[in-house]
Amino acid sequence: MRNYFKALNISSAAKREEIAHALRPNSDVTHSLSEKHLSDAQEILMHDKRRQVYTNNVNFFQTLHEAKHCLATPFAVDTHQWDYRLEEFDCSEHESHANLSDVEPNSDVEIPKQL
Amino acid sequence: MVLLLLTAAAGFTSQPAISEDLFEDIGASAQIAITRICQPLQFFKSSQAYRACLLQQLKNINPSAEPFFRQLASLNAEQGTAQNTAASTSSAQTQTTAPSESNAATTTEPATLPAQPSQLEPSSTPNPNTTNDLAKLSTTVSEAIAPWLEKIPGKPLSLVLLPLALLILLLTAIALRLRRKASARKRVKIAEAKATFQLRPDPAGKPAKPNTGTATRATGTSHQESPNQPRHPHDNTETTNDTGVSTGVSTGASKGVIASAEAETVAVANTTTPSQNQVSESELAIFETSRHGFENWLSSATPQRRREMCSELFILTMAYTDNRFDPELKKRIFKTKERDANTLIKRWAFKHDSQALAYAIRVFQTDTNKDQRSQFIDLLMALLVTEKALTPVQNNFLRFLSDAFGMGREQLERQYLRAFGEQMPSMPRPDKLTWWEPIDEETLFRWDAQSVALQPTKIRYLVLLGLPLQGKLDQESMLANYRRAVGRCHRERVNQLGEFEQELLTTRRKQFELARDALMEITA
Numbered sequence: 187m188r189n190y191f192k193a194l195n196i197s198s199a200a201k202r203e204e205i206a207h208a209l210r211p212n213s214d215v216t217h218s219l220s221e222k223h224l225s226d227a228q229e230i231l232m233h234d235k236r237r238q239v240y241t242n243n244v245n246f247f248q249t250l251h252e253a254k255h256c257l258a259t260p261f262a263v264d265t266h267q268w269d270y271r272l273e274e275f276d277c278s279e280h281e282s283h284a285n286l287s288d289v290e291p292n293s294d295v296e297i298p299k300q301l
Numbered sequence: 302m303v304l305l306l307l308t309a310a311a312g313f314t315s316q317p318a319i320s321e322d323l324f325e326d327i328g329a330s331a332q333i334a335i336t337r338i339c340q341p342l343q344f345f346k347s348s349q350a351y352r353a354c355l356l357q358q359l360k361n362i363n364p365s366a367e368p369f370f371r372q373l374a375s376l377n378a379e380q381g382t383a384q385n386t387a388a389s390t391s392s393a394q395t396q397t398t399a400p401s402e403s404n405a406a407t408t409t410e411p412a413t414l415p416a417q418p419s420q421l422e423p424s425s426t427p428n429p430n431t432t433n434d435l436a437k438l439s440t441t442v443s444e445a446i447a448p449w450l451e452k453i454p455g456k457p458l459s460l461v462l463l464p465l466a467l468l469i470l471l472l473t474a475i476a477l478r479l480r481r482k483a484s485a486r487k488r489v490k491i492a493e494a495k496a497t498f499q500l501r502p503d504p505a506g507k508p509a510k511p512n513t514g515t516a517t518r519a520t521g522t523s524h525q526e527s528p529n530q531p532r533h534p535h536d537n538t539e540t541t542n543d544t545g546v547s548t549g550v551s552t553g554a555s556k557g558v559i560a561s562a563e564a565e566t567v568a569v570a571n572t573t574t575p576s577q578n579q580v581s582e583s584e585l586a587i588f589e590t591s592r593h594g595f596e597n598w599l600s601s602a603t604p605q606r607r608r609e610m611c612s613e614l615f616i617l618t619m620a621y622t623d624n625r626f627d628p629e630l631k632k633r634i635f636k637t638k639e640r641d642a643n644t645l646i647k648r649w650a651f652k653h654d655s656q657a658l659a660y661a662i663r664v665f666q667t668d669t670n671k672d673q674r675s676q677f678i679d680l681l682m683a684l685l686v687t688e689k690a691l692t693p694v695q696n697n698f699l700r701f702l703s704d705a706f707g708m709g710r711e712q713l714e715r716q717y718l719r720a721f722g723e724q725m726p727s728m729p730r731p732d733k734l735t736w737w738e739p740i741d742e743e744t745l746f747r748w749d750a751q752s753v754a755l756q757p758t759k760i761r762y763l764v765l766l767g768l769p770l771q772g773k774l775d776q777e778s779m780l781a782n783y784r785r786a787v788g789r790c791h792r793e794r795v796n797q798l799g800e801f802e803q804e805l806l807t808t809r810r811k812q813f814e815l816a817r818d819a820l821m822e823i824t825a
Contacts, residue, residue: 188732226734235745238624240731242694245653246622250697252655253662256705261666265710266700266728 189274190227191244193218198244205231247275485818595649595657604668609801610646611661612677615702616805617650618658619685623694625750626651662705672797674706678713680802682720683789684809688767688782690747693729700728720789743770759823762816776824783817 191198194208195215208215209228216224230236251272257264595614599607620626634647649657665674678699686695703713717725730736746752753764763770766782790810792803 187730190732226732229734230732230737235749236731236737239693239745239748242622242624242692243697243729243731246694246697249618249622249653249655249658250701253659256659256662256666259663259666261707262705263707263709264704266704268701268704 187243187247187271187274188223188227189244189247190219190223190231190240192274192277193223194227198241198248202232202234202237205237244275247272248277251275251277482818485814593656593660595654596660598645599660599664605799607664608668609799610642611664612680612798612802613643613646614650614657614661615677615681616684617646618653619681619695619698621647621650622653622698623692623748623750625685627754628751662702665706670797671707675708675712675716676795676797677802678703678706678708678716679720679789679794680798680805682717683794683806686721687747687765688721688786690744690764690767691726692748693731696726696729699725720785722785746770758819762819765812765816766820768820774820774824776821779817779820779824783813786813 191200193215194205194213196204196208200208207213209224209231210216219227230240250268254268254272256262257268599610602610630647631651634644634651637644665677669677681699681702699713699717700710703709714725747764753761756764760770763774766779766786768774768779768782787810790806790813792806795802795806
């Protein structure tokens with residue numbers, strides 16, 4: 187799956203206006219997408235319901251990318267070519283992909299003293 | 302009564318493949334004697350297998366009886382075969398010591414045993430001594446058999462009681478069914494009532510109505526829904542503000558709706574989340590600062606509890622990634638100072654903590670067997686997937702887990718087919734416009750759990766059972782979908798897991814039952 191957010195250099199929590207700005211012709215970032223992919227990105231990201239579903243999958247694939255080492259164990263199999271599917275979802279250089287912009291994490295939680 | 306029925310049934314079905322040699326050995330006289338003793342059992346009188354069984358049972362119950370038969374056979378061999386008349390005499394004496402059922406049946410004997418005398422025609426003149434011996438032996442034999450006759454299944458008494466027992470069972474089943482229906486109607490009415498009227502929370506901070514799934518609880522200065530309290534999936538209009546004062550009926554805005562999309566599925570987990578009593582204070586500490594917080598948190602947990610916590614993380618992750626939660630709940634989870642297990646796991650799930658997910662997968666890889674992992678996939682499907690509404694995230698998640706669990710694509714798709722009666726949709730490609738073309742608005746709506754949660758009860762139930770949202774509701778289709786949904790929720794389907802997972806299915810099943818009952822009333 188293509189990660190349009192990464193290609194457009196925007197967050198998966200980006201608002202519609204920000205996405206539209208990134209998708210505008212002659213944008214600095216659209217050159218990283220083929221014409222076909224850019225067309226698809228516009229149709230998907232500018233459609234609210236589609237964008238929501240797509241964003242959910244992007245967030246989930248980012249989680250899976252970090253957890254995919256679980257597939258390298260003798261217990262596991264790889265019948266879906268996860269390396270290929272998840273290759274665009276490495277977000278290690280970014281902050282957490284979870285959208286916590288709508289919450290205010292409690293700062294005064296206890297630090298565990300005992301594991 | 303049931304015991305009697307079972308006994309009778311066992312008797313009817315217990316015609317064994319026992320050798321009849323013993324019966325053949327004892328000689329014609331004893332055969333007649335046995336046959337006459339068995340006279341009351343009209344339906345068995347011609348069964349050689351039954352007589353063999355009778356003798357075998359007699360041997361088992363009263364081993365002392367067998368020598369009499371052996372002696373009888375020996376006498377026959379030495380002094381010739383006994384005459385039919387001698388046998389009749391001995392059997393006549395037998396009647397005096399046999400149970401009353403035998404006496405009652407004596408009058409029918411000529412008609413019921415027409416072939417026996419001719420088959421046992423003697424070849425020599427009877428010896429009076431032998432006749433007397435035979436008579437004594439038959440009497441002794443009948444005495445030996447008499448106690449066992451009391452245990453013979455299919456006795457006339459049983460035959461009389463059998464229809465009566467069946468009738469009573471039938472009436473009981475009807476009564477139970479009626480009671481269950483009445484109870485279901487009552488539940489629907491209660492649910493509807495709750496959707497209309499706000500339950501005011503107990504100022505003392507205790508649940509307003511314990512164990513009803515509608516409890517609210519004060520936490521510090523704020524009044525918040527307790528993550529450990531079970532919550533009814535349809536209490537979606539119950540709202541409270543931060544001062545603990547009930548705000549009354551929701552206007553439908555997402556802010557006021559507590560039940561939310563999560564209620565449909567994730568609330569299931571809330572009902573049986575291990576309580577604080579099961580978790581030590583140290584376990585409840587927050588591990589958020591650690592990259593491996595979830596793993597550290599569970600490091601001292603028992604294997605069973607660790608698996609349960611991992612199960613819950615999977616369930617919540619799958620639900621939350623699809624936005625199956627109340628936005629207000631998410632805010633509260635990160636605002637509250639509660640440190641119970643349920644709150645902590647919700648935080649990890651909301652944060653899409655990949656390390657927590659990876660650890661949960663490792664736990665399942667190492668602490669569970671193949672059947673358990675397979676059953677957990679069934680559990681996820683039953684709890685979170687609704688018919689005609691497998692979301693792309695659910696699809697991907699199930700496929701990833703199936704690989705991580707060592708099952709692979711084929712087994713997953715077989716399990717999906719068994720659960721939903723249709724092929725599992727192929728791997729989603731929401732990045733391609735062509736993939737979106739067959740996706741209609743109704744499907745998008747079914748995927749949007751938060752929007753579904755805001756709909757009237759009927760719509761939510763239709764979605765829950767995967768029924769068409771428009772047009773007349775077909776009762777047969779509804780019942781078919783209901784049966785399939787309930788079939789996914791049989792506790793046996795997760796019998797390799799634990800009580801925790803089985804309770805999740807039971808709660809989920811009740812949601813389907815509620816939907817069925819409500820839709821039945823609509824279609825009635």
